[in-house]
Amino acid sequence: MDVNFRLLPINGEIVIVEDEPLLRELTREILSEVGAECVAFSTADDALIHMLTSDTRCALIIADHGLPGQVQGAELAELARGRWPETPVIITSGWTDTFIGLPPAAHFLAKPWSLEELVMAVANLLQPGVPPTETSVDTPRQ
Template sequence: MDVNFRLQPINGEIVIVEDEPLLRELMREILSEVGAQCVAFSTADDALVHMLTSDTQCALIIADHGLPGQVQGAEMVELVRGRWPETPSVITSGWAESFIGLPPGTHFLAKPWTLEELVMAVANLLQPGVPPTETSVDTPKQ
């Protein structure tokens, strides 16, 4: 996977919640590649337990809305905001955002999204107004 830019350093980890294993790993890998520390879970239940017991601050939540377990993506965001109100969030879904009932201030990323859309959503929430740093690729001079 080749990404052309990097994020500025992020204080804390990105919590990814996605029940599809390949998509979950892709999200974790691409965000790690652009400089983010990530942890990934298949259920919101597991992610919430991690957040409540971890010493590491959560910088951002990215959650699929339709998840197995007791808690859906939008519900997880509301629970997290109740305890950590400043935590930004992204909900991803193939469903229309109007059917989900997104919590206020939550960014919606419609599936299927591109890798660039994912990275830009993260950059815009964590570093508004700061464009990701372009990584230079040496090209021969003519």
């Protein structure tokens, strides 16, 4: 898969929480391809444990709202905001943002999203005012 954008270096990793395996892997692959270090989890419970025990800074959380386990996406956003207020959160769902009741600092990305919408949402949060640099679609994979 070729994405024709690159992000500037990101300080930390992007934590992806998505219970659908194919979408979780696609999200991780897309963001890795544009230059982000990513870790991916199927539950917010596992992601929260990772964030609490990891030495790596969490630069961004992208979480589906409807997840198995004890913690839903919007709840993860609220917990993260309390512990790491500077960490941006994107909640993604097929439901509407008003139905979910997003916390004030969370951003919403409606499913189904396009590759470009995902990359632009990440770029806008992590590098506001700096558009992703375009790369050739024919760039060989490393």
